[in-house]
Amino acid sequence: MAAADNTSAALRRRDLCSRGIRLAGKMRSDVVDLLDTYVERQGLDASASVAAVEGVPVAAVERWDEQTGTQRLLENLAAYRAFRALLAQMLEEQQEQLGEADTTLGQALAAVLLQVSAFTYHLEELLRLESRGPPSEEGPEPPPAPHLSLFERKLRGLGVLRELAQWAVRSTRDLRQLAKPNPGSSSAASLAESP
Amino acid sequence: QNLKCVTHNLRKMICTWDVSSKGRHGQTDVCYTTNDLPPPVCFKTKEKRVEIPVPESSSTMTITTNSNSGTAFVTKEFEIHKKDISFVPLTPRILSLTPDFSTSTLNLKWSDNGSVFLYGLDAFWQIQILRKEAMEKVTQVTYYSKLTHEDVIHSWNWTSDMPLECTSHYVKIRCYINVTQFVGPKDWSDWSPIEEIPGKDTEPNGSGVFPQDTVVAVGSDVTICCVHEKGQQIKRMTYGPEIYPMIRLSSRSSAIRVLNASASDASGTNVVCRLSEDDMDGTVLFVGYAPDTPQNLSCETSNFLKIKCTWKPGRPSGLYGKRRTKYSLFERISGKNVSCEVNEMNRERVCGFPVLADQKTYDFVLGVSNPIGQTESLLLVDLTQRVHPKAPEKLTVSGNSSTSVRLHWFINGSFAEIRLLCQIEVSCGHSERRLHNISMSGGEFSTYTAQLNALHAYTKYQFRVRCSAADHFWRWSDWSRIEEHTTLEA
Numbered sequence: 001m002a003a004a005d006n007t008s009a010a011l012r013r014r015d016l017c018s019r020g021i022r023l024a025g026k027m028r029s030d031v032v033d034l035l036d037t038y039v040e041r042q043g044l045d046a047s048a049s050v051a052a053v054e055g056v057p058v059a060a061v062e063r064w065d066e067q068t069g070t071q072r073l074l075e076n077l078a079a080y081r082a083f084r085a086l087l088a089q090m091l092e093e094q095q096e097q098l099g100e101a102d103t104t105l106g107q108a109l110a111a112v113l114l115q116v117s118a119f120t121y122h123l124e125e126l127l128r129l130e131s132r133g134p135p136s137e138e139g140p141e142p143p144p145a146p147h148l149s150l151f152e153r154k155l156r157g158l159g160v161l162r163e164l165a166q167w168a169v170r171s172t173r174d175l176r177q178l179a180k181p182n183p184g185s186s187s188a189a190s191l192a193e194s195p
Numbered sequence: 196q197n198l199k200c201v202t203h204n205l206r207k208m209i210c211t212w213d214v215s216s217k218g219r220h221g222q223t224d225v226c227y228t229t230n231d232l233p234p235p236v237c238f239k240t241k242e243k244r245v246e247i248p249v250p251e252s253s254s255t256m257t258i259t260t261n262s263n264s265g266t267a268f269v270t271k272e273f274e275i276h277k278k279d280i281s282f283v284p285l286t287p288r289i290l291s292l293t294p295d296f297s298t299s300t301l302n303l304k305w306s307d308n309g310s311v312f313l314y315g316l317d318a319f320w321q322i323q324i325l326r327k328e329a330m331e332k333v334t335q336v337t338y339y340s341k342l343t344h345e346d347v348i349h350s351w352n353w354t355s356d357m358p359l360e361c362t363s364h365y366v367k368i369r370c371y372i373n374v375t376q377f378v379g380p381k382d383w384s385d386w387s388p389i390e391e392i393p394g395k396d397t398e399p400n401g402s403g404v405f406p407q408d409t410v411v412a413v414g415s416d417v418t419i420c421c422v423h424e425k426g427q428q429i430k431r432m433t434y435g436p437e438i439y440p441m442i443r444l445s446s447r448s449s450a451i452r453v454l455n456a457s458a459s460d461a462s463g464t465n466v467v468c469r470l471s472e473d474d475m476d477g478t479v480l481f482v483g484y485a486p487d488t489p490q491n492l493s494c495e496t497s498n499f500l501k502i503k504c505t506w507k508p509g510r511p512s513g514l515y516g517k518r519r520t521k522y523s524l525f526e527r528i529s530g531k532n533v534s535c536e537v538n539e540m541n542r543e544r545v546c547g548f549p550v551l552a553d554q555k556t557y558d559f560v561l562g563v564s565n566p567i568g569q570t571e572s573l574l575l576v577d578l579t580q581r582v583h584p585k586a587p588e589k590l591t592v593s594g595n596s597s598t599s600v601r602l603h604w605f606i607n608g609s610f611a612e613i614r615l616l617c618q619i620e621v622s623c624g625h626s627e628r629r630l631h632n633i634s635m636s637g638g639e640f641s642t643y644t645a646q647l648n649a650l651h652a653y654t655k656y657q658f659r660v661r662c663s664a665a666d667h668f669w670r671w672s673d674w675s676r677i678e679e680h681t682t683l684e685a
Contacts, residue, residue: 043435043465049473100540101461101515150408151465151477 010181013129017179020122021172027115028168034108035161041105042154053159054146057082059166064173072174073127077134079167080120086160087113093153116164119171126178198256198273200280202249204311205374208280211244214260215269224259224267252277277378284372284384285311287320290348292366292390299355299406301392303366307349309342316342317373321383324353325365328445333364342372358405361420362394362444395422396448404468404478410518410566413458413482420450421468421476430469434480456482458513483513485568486520489544489561492572495581495669498608502548504559506572512565515539520565524548527558555579579613580667587617587660587672589642592680597652600680602645604660606672610637614665619645620674622657634665652685 039046052058057079061067067075091109094102124134148156196215202208226237229250235257236247247254259270290304307318320338325331338351355364367386374381395401404421411417421429425447431438432451439451451466463479470476487509494504504524512520522535524546535546546561559574587604594600602619615637622628633645643662650656659677663670 041460042462043460045467048467048475051473095516097516098461099516099519100538103540149403149477150463150479151404151467154462154465154479155477 009129013126014179016122016126016129017175020119020126020175021179023115023119023122024168024171024175027112027119028165028172030108030112030115031161031165031168034112035158035165037105037108038157038161041102042157044154044158048155048158050155050159050162053156053163055082056086056156056160056163057167059163059170061170064170067174069178070127070130072178073123073130074135076167076171076174077120077123077127080116080123080171081137083116083160083164083167084113084120087116087164090157090160097150112164198258198275200275201283202280202379203283203285205282205313205377206249207246208249209244209246210256210275212258214243221261221263224261225256227254227256229254249280250275250277280379282372282374282377282379282381284308284318284370286385287368287370287387289366289368289387289390292392294359294364294392296359299358301353301355301359301364301366303351303353303368303390304348305368305387307340307342307347307370309344310346312342312344312372314344318342319371319373320349320368321370322351322353322366322368323386324355325367325389326355326444327362330365356416357418357420357450359392360395360401360403360405360422361418361450362396362448364392364394366390366392394445394448396445400424401447402476404466404476406478406480408463408479408481410481410483410514411456412567413456413484413513415456415482417453417456417480418450419453419466419478419480420444420448422448423468423470423476427470427474430471432469433465433467435464453480456480458482458484461513461515481514481518481566483518483565483567484510486512486563486565486570488570489522489563489572492559492561492574493581494548494557494559494574494576495583496550496578497583497585497672499550499578499582499612500609502550502557502578504546504548504561504574506544506561508544511539512567514565514567518566520563522546523562525560525562526551527560528556529554550578577667579664581669582610582613582664582667583670584608584610584615584662584664584672587643587662587675590658590660590675590678592656592658592678594680594682597683597685598650599646599648600650600656600658600682602647602658602660602678603642604675605640605642606662607640609639610641611639613637615643615662616665616668617643617645617660617662618671619647619658619660621647621650623651623654650682652682655679655681 087109091113094106094109127134196213198210198212200208200210222239222241224237224239225245226235227247228235229248230252254275255272256275257270257272260268262268285308287305290306293302303322318340321335322338323335324333326333340349367389369384369386371383395403402422402424404419421432423429429441429449432441434451434453441449441451443449459480459482463481465477465479467475467477489506490509492504492506494502496502514520519539522537523532524535525532526548529551533548537544555578557576557578561572563570585607587606590602590604592600592602614634616632616634619631620628631647635643657677657679659674661672661674663672
């Protein structure tokens, strides 16, 4: 009976992974589109380099290959929870600064926020499969955001979206890794399609 | 030699002199008589200056310089005439110099020392503003005041054409008192000690682009500066997509000057200070218009519960979000004020105001403001003359004879204070439509009834109704929905 349970859990996991990969792919293309709109509407220089923004999870990771499946999920979940908060703050600031003047940007931001929320839920589902469940969100209140000037907020928003686009790529790779029968081996066939 | 006498207060004068440098001198004996009235006043002094009264006409002063051993060395007598005495006001003292960074304004306060003089005098104050590391003169202004025998504290404001954070600003002041009856030479006082408002470029870690996130009117000339840390260098400063020539303010501050600024996008125009390939700072400038005076302000009520005011906003301000143009409706008789929730993107503006008990006349002030300016429109209105009912509802038609029908309809509103005029339109097939006007007393959220006669038997008719105020027509309501009815057979 235990074998049957394992098989259905693996199937369920693979299904979640492949749906997650598609969601990450869609999210990435929407974030890239949003980035173009954001740069244009905020009057920024697309080539502007933005220093690392405090509070924005960095997609680059060392020894990516050595990560366990749980580590991948936990890091992804922490990142997208952070992005959910960051995007919600950006949306609020956008409403405060522009009101109804730029609904295009507002709607695009809201759409990506929705996808990030959905992807966060997806990751929590995957963690529940690991019978350990996702870490609770309660925890120490995040430190109040430092007062930033409008220009700094514009740059911060650019940094957030760029990093989110990178995370979408990383998440796709992580989920592909998870979709393998035993995440450690690289030879196993991969069920996932490319984003 | 060179005896000079100066008075600061027209009552006392300070006389100074030189002594030939040969030999060493001891004390000096000074004697003076005023207006030739003996006896002379004498005293000893070690200094080469004395303070004595200003004479009515003239004074005679004898100065004897003694050698160290006390023997008279040289004696000289001077005749001091009123015309020889100079009048130089006391050096003014700045009481306070206060910056308002949000408006780039300096407030200067000083005392005019008017109590020094016995009578009112015309005083002119020269105020000099200097700036930058090199303390270049920016402007010099002459301010006039009347001395009134009391010490009056004067306050004067100056708005800089650049943010005060950009570089240090300095102020000094001097004065000239026009004593017409004083015959001697009159001159400006010395400059006061200089007062400084340090710029961010003097703070150890001071940096930033200024002004920060400010709003200016279209057509303004704006100075925007970049203050950076020691050792850094500005590669370029851009306003929107354009690189601008830089003006050096100090070793840690440079500025650009944007002339005749044009309207910015909704998210503002970015001003970027590029310090290196991956280090930049910036600010956002919002360039828009002051609000236009609202046109066609009109207020009406549809139900005597709420007043709806509408207006045409005029030219868009180009400012959005928290910088948008805000509207408020103030009613002067009741003193009630309502702020209006307005969607800046749609052309028509609407604001609601509650109908107040026992108040028929409303004296409205529609206040309009945004960070650049404000304006208002006024409207005095008698509400009973501005009734625009909602479309009648629940129209029903019933008939108990072949040539007449009874109509019933409901109007949402409290019209007990007025008479209503309703119009019933009757049409039959494609024939010509007939209108019947009926006036009736208004009611409280009532159903109204009317009878129509002289109809044809066994004929299908379409009925609809609209209403307005009977005594002071303002606007018809919209038509009710059409109700069909066939009269009974004859």
